[in-house]
Each structure stands twice: as structure tokens, then as C-alpha cells.
Amino acid sequence: MFVIDNAWYAVLDARELRERPVAARRFGLELVFWRTGGGVAAAVDECPHRRAKLSPGRVRDGCIECPFHGFRFDGAGACTAIPAHPDRPIPKAMALRSIEAREAHGLIWVWTGRGEAGDAPIPFFDFDGWSWAGSQLAVPVNAHYTRTIENQLDFTHLPFVHRTTIGRSLPPVMDVVTEVEGDRIRAYLRDQPDGAFLELLGPNVWRLKTGPTWQFLAFAPIDEEHMLYYVRTYQRMVTVPGLAWLFGALTRFTGKIILDQDTPLVESQPPGEARLRNGELLVPSDGPIIAYRRWREERRVEVPWGRAELVPPERLVAAK
Ligand code: FES
Numbered sequence: 001m002f003v004i005d006n007a008w009y010a011v012l013d014a015r016e017l018r019e020r021p022v023a024a025r026r027f028g029l030e031l032v033f034w035r036t037g038g039g040v041a042a043a044v045d046e047c048p049h050r051r052a053k054l055s056p057g058r059v060r061d062g063c064i065e066c067p068f069h070g071f072r073f074d075g076a077g078a079c080t081a082i083p084a085h086p087d088r089p090i091p092k093a094m095a096l097r098s099i100e101a102r103e104a105h106g107l108i109w110v111w112t113g114r115g116e117a118g119d120a121p122i123p124f125f126d127f128d129g130w131s132w133a134g135s136q137l138a139v140p141v142n143a144h145y146t147r148t149i150e151n152q153l154d155f156t157h158l159p160f161v162h163r164t165t166i167g168r169s170l171p172p173v174m175d176v177v178t179e180v181e182g183d184r185i186r187a188y189l190r191d192q193p194d195g196a197f198l199e200l201l202g203p204n205v206w207r208l209k210t211g212p213t214w215q216f217l218a219f220a221p222i223d224e225e226h227m228l229y230y231v232r233t234y235q236r237m238v239t240v241p242g243l244a245w246l247f248g249a250l251t252r253f254t255g256k257i258i259l260d261q262d263t264p265l266v267e268s269q270p271p272g273e274a275r276l277r278n279g280e281l282l283v284p285s286d287g288p289i290i291a292y293r294r295w296r297e298e299r300r301v302e303v304p305w306g307r308a309e310l311v312p313p314e315r316l317v318a319a320k
């Protein structure tokens with residue numbers, strides 16, 4: 001699967017990750033996530049010893065312990081214990097395909113670069129003064145995540161797909177303005193510069209300003225034909241905690257109704273990643289989609305944790 005190079009991707013709801021390791025399919029790979037004490041860790045969910053899944057294992061001293069023979073691996077993927085041979089040195093090759101991970105804004109993020117993330121910032125919006133209920137909805141779709149991003153950059157589907165909801169009062173004639181600034185793609189209608197506008201912050205978070213709320217989406221890539229939305233609403237009208245929670249629950253519910261109107265259309269498009277030249281005939285009102293495809297085309301690379309290198313067996317056997 002292809003991803004944006006050197007990017008922080010939102011991939012998991014941070015609340016899902018507690019004391020136990022969590023298994024999740026992301027980027028076409030089975031991954032495992034766990035809490036190390038000081039932070040979060042992620043790796044391909046396969047023990048380098050005999051290739052069993054690590055995710056049914058447990059967390060001990062911040063390390064994940066394989067449920068098969070008890071080998072332990074730290075947050076950077078290094079093996080810290082081989083219980084059968086406590087006195088032998090541990091071969092370097094006995095390591096996980098580990099993935100740099102962080103927790104921020106109620107989400108778990110992973111770094112797609114081949115090198116370290118260093119101080120590369122997590123891409124997120126400035127929601128200063130706005131709050132969300134702290135719980136978000138997960139909505140699965142049978143489509144590549146790029147298709148769902150494009151769907152959320154598309155103004156002209158509103159009066160058709162959403163004619164009974166958010167598109168009710170919108171005319172079909174639309175002059176869409178697209179602005180690109182670094183990893184940010186912003187779009188609005190020329191005759192409504194102060195009206196609704198939407199914004200994608202690459203690689204995979206999005207928001208839409210409508211009236212007194214922000215709708216927020218994260219697009220978690222599962223594989224070539226599946227993705228998962230994380231849906232939130234930000235508001236600043238209701239400040240009483242219980243009421244704010246109720247407001248959040250209600251708006252998430254409406255958000256789900258609107259996504260459910262989109263899903264059959266998105267799932268009816270050809271499967272797989274949306275590419276710049278894919279036989280579709282785009283028109284001027286598809287400006288934000290064209291901008292997104294161009295942005296993506298320059299940055300896409302094969303996912304870096306794909307294949308395990310075949311390590312010669314003599315390097316794997318613990319030295320005497
Ligand atoms: S397969 Fe994991 S310790 Fe043996």
C-alpha cells in the first residue's frame with residue numbers, strides 16, 4: 001500500500017489503547033499497539049522468533065511479551081528477554097518491525113518516514129476555545145481512504161447525495177475556490193466566502209465549518225479496500241459537562257447519518273487508491289480533488305514496514 005512519505009498519520013482512537021496490547025489492521029498490515037509507560041509503541045504484529053502474533057500477549061515493564069515463548073520487545077522493537085536463554089546475548093536481528101508512534105489530541109499517530117520523526121509536528125488544527133465531547137465515533141467504509149478524503153473535499157455532491165440533510169438549501173451551480181498551502185487544502189464557495197468551508201490537513205485529518213460547529217474527521221487507512229472514519233464535533237456553545245457530552249453525542253449521530261448517505265456512492269467507485277490519472281473526467285468544480293491528487297502524487301511512497309528481510313539463520317541463533 002502507498003502512503004504519504006515522512007508523515008504522521010492518525011490511525012487509532014487513543015481510548016482504545018489501555019493496559020492490554022491492541023491489534024489493528026492499518027496500511028494493509030496487521031499492527032500491534034501498546035503503552036510503554038512513557039508513551040505508545042507500534043509494530044508489525046508478528047514475533048520475529050516463530051512469527052506468532054504478539055497482540056494476544058501482555059505488557060510487562062513497558063515491553064510487549066510474546067504469548068508463545070515469552071520473548072520481550074521494548075518500544076523501539078529491540079528484544080530485551082529470551083526466557084529460555086537468560087544468560088546468552090540477544091542477537092540484534094531479533095527485533096520487531098517497529099513503527100514510531102505517539103499519542104496526541106485523543107488519537108494515536110504513526111510516522112511513515114524511513115528515518116526518525118525528530119521534531120516533525122503532528123498535523124492538527126487549531127481548535128483553541130473549542131471543545132469536543134472526548135468520545136468519537138468510528139465508522140468503517142469499504143473503500144480506500146483516499147476515496148473518502150476526496151468525498152469530503154467534494155462540494156458538488158451536497159445538493160444530490162445530501163438533498164435531505166446538509167445539502168437541502170444548496171443550489172447545484174457552484175463556483176468552488178481551492179487554496180493549497182503546504183499540506184493544507186482549503187475549499188469554499190466563491191459567493192459565500194464567510195459560509196461553510198472545509199479544510200484537509202495532510203495526510204489524513206479534515207474539518208468543516210458549518211454554522212456554530214466544526215465537524216472533524218480522521219481517515220484511518222486499513223487497506224486497499226477499507227478505511228475507518230473517526231468522527232467528532234467541536235463546539236463552544238455548551239459548556240456544562242453533561243450537556244456538552246449530550247450535544248457531542250447528538251452531533252455525532254447526525255454526522256453518522258450524513259456519512260451513511262455518502263458511503264454507498266463511495267463504495268460504488270472502483271476499488272483502490274485514487275490517482276491523478278485514473279480515467280476519471282474531472283471538471284472545474286472538482287478543484288479540491290485535483291489539488292489533493294496532485295499533492296499526494298508528489299509524496300506517495302510504498303509503506304516502509306512491508307517486508308521482513310530474510311535474516312540468515314546463523315545470525316539468529318543466540319551465540320554461545
Ligand atoms: S513466537 Fe514469539 S516468542 Fe516464540
Ligand SMILES: [Fe+2]
Pocket residue numbers: 151157161162258262
Ligand atoms: Fe458527503
